[in-house]
Amino acid sequence: MKNLRPGTLYLIAFALVQAFYLPTRTAGFVTDFTGLLGRFDGQGPAGIWDCFGFPALQQVLNAILYGMYSLFGTAHIPWYLLQTSLHALNGVLLFLLAQRWLLRLGHARPQAIAPLASLLFLLSPYASEPVTWRVAQNFLLVTAAALGSGLLALKWAERPNPKTWLAIMACFLPALFTFELALIIPALNAVLLLSLPGQRAAHALKVIAPQLALIVGYFFINRALLGSWVGHYGAEVHLRFQPLEVAANFLRYAAKHLLFARYWPHTWKAALFNGLLNPWAVWGLLALLSSALLYIAGTYRQQKPALKLFLLAALCYGASLLPISNLYFNFTLLVENDRYGYLPSAFLSLGLISLLSLLARRAVLIAAAICLLPSAALLWSTNQKWQVANQMYHALLQGFNSYHAEEVYLLNLPDNYQGIGLFRDYSGQDHAFADALRYIRQQPYTGKIHEVAQYNLTRLTDGATAARDSSGQIRVEFEQWGNWWWHRGIGMGSGYRSEGYEVISHGHHYFLLGAPPADGKAFLVQSGLGWKEVE
Known part of the structure; x- marks a missing residue:
């Protein structure tokens, strides 16, 4: 040579x-x-x-x-x-x-x-x-x-x-x-x-x-x-x-x-x-x-x-x-x-x-x-993992259809896929998903997005379920084992308080308190490559 x-x-x-x-x-x-x-x-x-x-x-x-x-x-x-x-x-x-x-x-x-x-x-x-x-x-x-x-x-x-x-x-x-x-x-x-x-x-x-x-x-x-x-x-x-x-x-x-x-x-x-x-x-x-x-x-x-x-x-x-x-x-x-x-x-x-x-x-x-x-x-x-992560990234952006809502609560936003970044925001302003809608999908959302909890995605099929009880609190639980809850780039711990709501984590599931259902609010849970709305 x-x-x-x-x-x-x-x-x-x-x-x-x-x-x-x-x-x-x-x-x-x-x-x-x-x-x-x-x-x-x-x-x-x-x-x-x-x-x-x-x-x-x-x-x-x-x-x-x-x-x-x-x-x-x-x-x-x-x-x-x-x-x-x-x-x-x-x-x-x-x-x-x-x-x-x-x-x-x-x-x-x-x-x-x-x-x-x-x-x-x-x-x-x-x-x-x-x-x-x-x-x-x-x-x-x-x-x-x-x-x-x-x-x-x-x-x-x-x-x-x-x-x-x-x-x-x-x-x-x-x-x-x-x-x-x-x-x-x-x-x-x-x-x-x-x-x-x-x-x-x-x-x-x-x-x-x-x-x-x-x-x-x-x-x-x-x-x-x-x-x-x-x-x-x-x-x-x-x-x-x-x-x-x-x-x-x-x-x-x-x-x-x-x-x-x-x-x-x-x-x-x-x-x-x-x-x-x-x-x-x-x-x-x-x-x-x-x-x-x-x-x-x-x-x-x-x-x-x-x-x-x-x-x-x-x-x-x-x-x-x-x-x-x-x-x-x-x-x-x-x-x-x-x-x-x-x-x-x-x-x-x-x-x-x-x-x-x-x-x-x-x-x-x-x-x-x-x-x-x-x-x-x-x-x-x-x-190959970058390719899979990118598939999830764009699927969740394209699958977001709650533009009609004044506020959106994302209950399990993927922070990363096996370490490869997806939606992470250290600012504390919950900008990650909104910025991606604006600059990557190029369809800005003008309401308020609450990134309630993130987690480490390990498979494209990963996700969570969410249900509201009679008191109005939402229980969010992983559909599989091997994940943990994140918040602002690190583990969530036992939970946290934010303006207008509180999160209490129990490891495999958490409770969202203080965010009652109302007209103009949408509560979304990610499962696989899409979003489901919580009634």
């Missing part, structure tokens, strides 16, 4: 991505996507400047999202092609980066590592969320910028010239205003440049120092425009570092990706990921890994190029994981928050294949197949 042109490599990667992602072509217009369109509503291009009210410096991202929506609305093919094209591009960039890096490290046959690392990255089941969810372009774009900047940094190290330097900055500066994960690009560039034989620190600083200066300016702009040094989730989240939790997440992300642990039975993965919060396990494993990496670093010049690359890929993995290592690690359901591991998974794939390449040639192929085959199978299975 070393003689293939980048354009040919891209066509191969693009075709491979299409083969696995075609089932998702109409999916992904859910949850935060409708919230994004709500921010766009009534605003023109000038809203890009303040990111349509979102508290982060993401002007480049918002320009792309707003441009896509202005040109194509919610037509699924343009969005699908954009995100699958970006994923294919990232696979090719990883291939080219690995190949060039290995050559500079003195590896005689980089074609033994680069294509396998790229394949493992492209066919990761954990890429399904950022590739399919239509508001996750920021992860795809920043990964392209990070890998592209790294590739250019290697080119700069070989032959410094102003054009290459400007190209590196042209990758970094827009990425900085796309997503804050771009802050780690200088660290990645530093690892790449300082790893090369004969490379001087002063030479690397010509790239790194301007990037660091831009980051300082970025924080001052945050302060000036947002009133805080840190945007998005805010300083109280991004600057909250619990040493044990942060250290554990480096191990938990690695276990999640390398062992496909998200797909294990719940009791198994709970034991693994909760076990990796045990201080003895965390600090003990990190001490072992750190000792191995320090040994490789201490004997760096004597090590084989593949082992050097393993060390460097591990450093890049750690750098790219650092900004999200203090965020909540989700392992309960499929897909959710998998986007956080998208960029780190590129270096994890590269590091793993580098280690495997130390085996004999036939053993390398067998070991790579052991990694690639389950990865591809799980990716296909996950994308």
Whole structure:
């Protein structure tokens, strides 16, 4: 593959991505996507400047999202092609980066590592969320910028010239205003440049120092425009570092990706990921890994190029994981928050294949197949779930016929299908279903929707029954086992009070109190692919 042109490599990667992602072509217009369109509503291009009210410096991202929506609305093919094209591009960039890096490290046959690392990255089941969810372009774009900047940094190290330097900055500066994960690009560039034989620190600083200066300016702009040094989730989240939790997440992300642990039975993965919060396990494993990496670093010049690359890929993995290592690690359901591991998974794939390449040639192929085959199978299975979730999403939107009612009570709105988002709203304003009617079905409902309870859908046939007793309260009960009640993105617990009604949960069923029948009110219960009205 070393003689293939980048354009040919891209066509191969693009075709491979299409083969696995075609089932998702109409999916992904859910949850935060409708919230994004709500921010766009009534605003023109000038809203890009303040990111349509979102508290982060993401002007480049918002320009792309707003441009896509202005040109194509919610037509699924343009969005699908954009995100699958970006994923294919990232696979090719990883291939080219690995190949060039290995050559500079003195590896005689980089074609033994680069294509396998790229394949493992492209066919990761954990890429399904950022590739399919239509508001996750920021992860795809920043990964392209990070890998592209790294590739250019290697080119700069070989032959410094102003054009290459400007190209590196042209990758970094827009990425900085796309997503804050771009802050780690200088660290990645530093690892790449300082790893090369004969490379001087002063030479690397010509790239790194301007990037660091831009980051300082970025924080001052945050302060000036947002009133805080840190945007998005805010300083109280991004600057909250619990040493044990942060250290554990480096191990938990690695276990999640390398062992496909998200797909294990719940009791198994709970034991693994909760076990990796045990201080003895965390600090003990990190001490072992750190000792191995320090040994490789201490004997760096004597090590084989593949082992050097393993060390460097591990450093890049750690750098790219650092900004999200203090965020909540989700392992309960499929897909959710998998986007956080998208960029780190590129270096994890590269590091793993580098280690495997130390085996004999036939053993390398067998070991790579052991990694690639389950990865591809799980990716296909996950994308099939996106397709099923999308079927339920549109069926419930098209099946809503209560436009005549002044108020609608949705008694069991599906929050997710096996972890894949359907109707979720963290705002507390019960906007998820109403926004989907407005922007996806494009038939707005003008009354008030109460999203009384959500739940985790596990099959298309799932649903609930509801009946009103003589006192006026409604009993809502699952038609099957294996679900639980949700409210605003988390478990409902024992219930809650809202303006005008109260919900009391008993696990498999709940009672809705204080919402008597009246003209202009509709009480709907979902069963299978449709709604039934409660009398």
